[in-house]
Amino acid sequence: MKKLFTFFVSMMLATTIFAGQAKYVFYFIGDGMGPSEVQGTEYYLSQIKGELGITPLCFTSFPYAGFVTTYSANSDVTDSSAAGTALACGVKINNGALGILPDSGDPVNSVAVWAKASGKSVGITTSVGVNHATPAAFYGHRPSRNDYYEIGVQLAQSGFDFFAGGDFINPTKEGEPSLYQLAEEAGYTILRGYDDYKAKKNTNKPMILLQKEGIGSDIPYAVDAREGDLTLDQIVTAAIEQLSKNKKGFFLMCEGGQIDHGGHANDAIACLGDVVSMDDAVKVAYEFYKKHPNETLIVVTADHETGGLALTGGGYSLNTGVLQYQKVSKHGFSQVLNKMRHDKKDKVEWADVKAALTENFGFWKEVQLTHDDEMKLYDEWYHSFAANEKVKMAESLYFKDEPLSHLAVTILNRIARLSWPVGSHSGSYVPVFAIGAGAEQFTGRIDNTDIPKKIAKVAGYKVKK
Numbered sequence: 190m191k192k193l194f195t196f197f198v199s200m201m202l203a204t205t206i207f208a209g210q211a212k213y214v215f216y217f218i219g220d221g222m223g224p225s226e227v228q229g230t231e232y233y234l235s236q237i238k239g240e241l242g243i244t245p246l247c248f249t250s251f252p253y254a255g256f257v258t259t260y261s262a263n264s265d266v267t268d269s270s271a272a273g274t275a276l277a278c279g280v281k282i283n284n285g286a287l288g289i290l291p292d293s294g295d296p297v298n299s300v301a302v303w304a305k306a307s308g309k310s311v312g313i314t315t316s317v318g319v320n321h322a323t324p325a326a327f328y329g330h331r332p333s334r335n336d337y338y339e340i341g342v343q344l345a346q347s348g349f350d351f352f353a354g355g356d357f358i359n360p361t362k363e364g365e366p367s368l369y370q371l372a373e374e375a376g377y378t379i380l381r382g383y384d385d386y387k388a389k390k391n392t393n394k395p396m397i398l399l400q401k402e403g404i405g406s407d408i409p410y411a412v413d414a415r416e417g418d419l420t421l422d423q424i425v426t427a428a429i430e431q432l433s434k435n436k437k438g439f440f441l442m443c444e445g446g447q448i449d450h451g452g453h454a455n456d457a458i459a460c461l462g463d464v465v466s467m468d469d470a471v472k473v474a475y476e477f478y479k480k481h482p483n484e485t486l487i488v489v490t491a492d493h494e495t496g497g498l499a500l501t502g503g504g505y506s507l508n509t510g511v512l513q514y515q516k517v518s519k520h521g522f523s524q525v526l527n528k529m530r531h532d533k534k535d536k537v538e539w540a541d542v543k544a545a546l547t548e549n550f551g552f553w554k555e556v557q558l559t560h561d562d563e564m565k566l567y568d569e570w571y572h573s574f575a576a577n578e579k580v581k582m583a584e585s586l587y588f589k590d591e592p593l594s595h596l597a598v599t600i601l602n603r604i605a606r607l608s609w610p611v612g613s614h615s616g617s618y619v620p621v622f623a624i625g626a627g628a629e630q631f632t633g634r635i636d637n638t639d640i641p642k643k644i645a646k647v648a649g650y651k652v653k654k
């Protein structure tokens with residue numbers, strides 16, 4: 190009897206340990222990736238093959254899924270720093286703040302800190318600036334998310350093992366050492382681009398992998414990407430190589446940060462193309478999972494939805510396939526127009542603009558326009574280029590765009606039958622998908638603050654206040 194009892198106790202212990210051991214954790218956050226951004230991408234992937242319905246993404250095929258609330262401590266509609274803090278630290282805070290409690294202003298630790306304190310290696314990665322709101326929520330504490338320099342200082346002090354992203358935002362401050370200098374003094378090796386990474390990856394130092402200099406703090410949208418640009422799947426590949434050196438396991442956060450920027454700009458292919466980029470990075474994690482299925486957890490979620498994207502333009506069909514003819518983002522086309530202004534010394538003819546619209550949006554070729562569309566484009570060319578007026582740029586949160594570029598994207602949205610009511614965030618649920626050790630925790634309706642706690646539970650992290 191005693192033997193049988195011991196057997197059951199050890200069986201129970203074994204089950205607990207088995208269910209609780211996510212030695213390797215991948216935490217993907219699509220910034221601004223609501224349900225419509227996910228399913229819009231899946232419709233698009235089918236339409237470009239001439240099929241009806243959806244082509245599932247890697248992460249939407251995971252066996253467990255649920256809904257996540259997104260509201261913050263002071264608003265039904267969150268921003269990325271309050272949502273990032275909820276997803277990182279398990280507390281709701283005020284919009285605009287980062288990693289500090291609403292009343293006391295006290296800093297709160299993130300699941301990445303808990304992982305590090307439990308002996309794991311930690312990686313924090315993104316397609317935008319490494320000190321932008323979402324990655325910063327895992328190591329930063331500031332009254333304002335816009336204190337980029339101070340947040341960058343906190344990155345250097347974090348003690349984490351691997352960072353990657355576009356670049357630092359605002360790396361310098363009058364009279365202070367640059368963030369690059371501070372990071373190097375803290376022991377980090379800074380690498381520029383994937384080739385540089387491959388050449389120097391055998392260093393045993395902690396690492397900050399950034400894109401090549403001169404591109405900016407964001408990795409370009411997938412639709413704007415050129416040969417040699419850093420990608421999220423390269424970042425996850427590099428992160429796995431570096432973090433796996435620790436035999437105790439790792440915690441890796443990877444943000445698809447430009448999905449949100451595409452949403453703010455109501456630029457469908459910029460947004461949906463970056464959902465695909467993040468899915469490509471998830472595929473790298475999934476390959477790792479297949480090698481270590483009992484010890485790996487992959488969680489994919491979002492911080493909020495951006496733009497209020499609706500998969501309808503009225504009527505009963507979608508036409509998202511036309512988005513394939515858009516070859517640059519709205520912002521990228523602004524730069525095309527800008528270059529034309531510069532090259533042609535302000536003598537840009539309608540024929541020039543028409544040719545550029547055909548090349549970059551398929552207009553008059555694969556994408557048929559109404560007479561009204563054509564007149565609007567012609568009018569905008571006249572105001573922007575011929576009439577010698579001061580051009581009023583179309584503003585979204587992250588960009589100022591040529592009005593003609595804004596108009597072209599607006600027309601393509603209508604033809605694709607996609608609607609964007611706002612250029613800000615919405616208060617909708619976001620999805621969560623999970624696979625692997627402890628994945629069954631991520632079903633039903635979950636508050637965003639519960640996700641890091643659930644990860645800590647299944648990974649066995651000691652929660653460090």
Ligand SMILES: [Zn+2]
Pocket residue numbers: 221269449450453495614
């Ligand atoms: Zn946003």
